Amino acid sequence: MFKNFAGYDEFFYQVSYSVVVVDDGSTDGSSQMISKNFPQVYLLQGDGNFWWSGAVNMGSKYAIETLKTDYILLWNDDIYLDDQYFANLASIIKDDDSRQIYGSYIYEYPDKNKIWATGGYFNKFLGIRKTHRNTANDFNNQWFTGMGTVIPSNIVIELNYWDAANFPQYHGDVDFTLRAFKKGIKLIAKPGLKLWNKVEYSSFIARKTWKDYIRSLRIIQSRYNIKKEALFLRKHSVTPLWIVYFSFRQAKYLISFINNKYFKA
DSSP states (O other): OEEOOSOSTTGGGGOEEOOEEEEOSOOSSHHHHHHHHOTTSEEEEOOSOOHHHHHHHHHHHHHHHTSOOSEEEEOOTTEEEOTTHHHHHHHHHHTOOSSEEEEEEEEETTOSSOEEESOEEEETTTTEEEEOOSSSOTTOOSBOOSSSEEEEHHHHHHTTSOOTTTOSSTTHHHHHHHHHHHTTOEEEEEEEEEEEEOGGGSSOOOOSOHHHHHHHTTSTTOTTOHHHHHHHHHHHOSSTTHHHHHHHHHHHHHHHHHIIIIIOO
16 A cells, blocks of 8 residues: 655655555465564455455455555565665655556566566557567556556556456456556556566466366466467457467467477476
């Protein structure tokens, strides 16, 4: 949660940050550990079926309706932040007009210089989704991932939160920010918001067995889920040419799997 108060010189110290954690049915003692060691955290309980979008919706609604927050900052458990991240964030939202979404510069952990994402572009005619991996697209974004993304609460309400029904895990973050872009909301990546992401833990990806490959096309926690990817492309594309891009991506994934299975030690 962010509360935006007046002031400049001491602005950072006048910003209130609250942490909301949604424990969606974990069985590893996470809730007990958080309650014991971090009593200041607002801990909410899910039923084990929320996935990413449902958990974000629960946490965001609590922050907006109960804590009366001005901003929502999406966070991941596999990211590391620059020491000046929150000081820079406070400076950014000081001059915000509440009609902009801010994204972070996300680097690959532990490489301090290799950019993983600074936002992305979506071709609505061909259905091609491109990730920006350089510093030249601060103001040329149509979507952001769900890590280190700062969203004014009024925009979250305007878009009716995240689409947990259609995109419970993957595509939920991109769908939300792409819908915002279509409404004329600016998506701006800020180099001062610097994160590192452990990309190898970001999705279930088949490596060696055909059983895993078939499973990766069906389970919710895989970015290669056929139904969800097709649904996303069909929703945001204005021509049926998305089918060509969809087929290309699936073929590329299959070739990568075969290469890993038969040609890599």
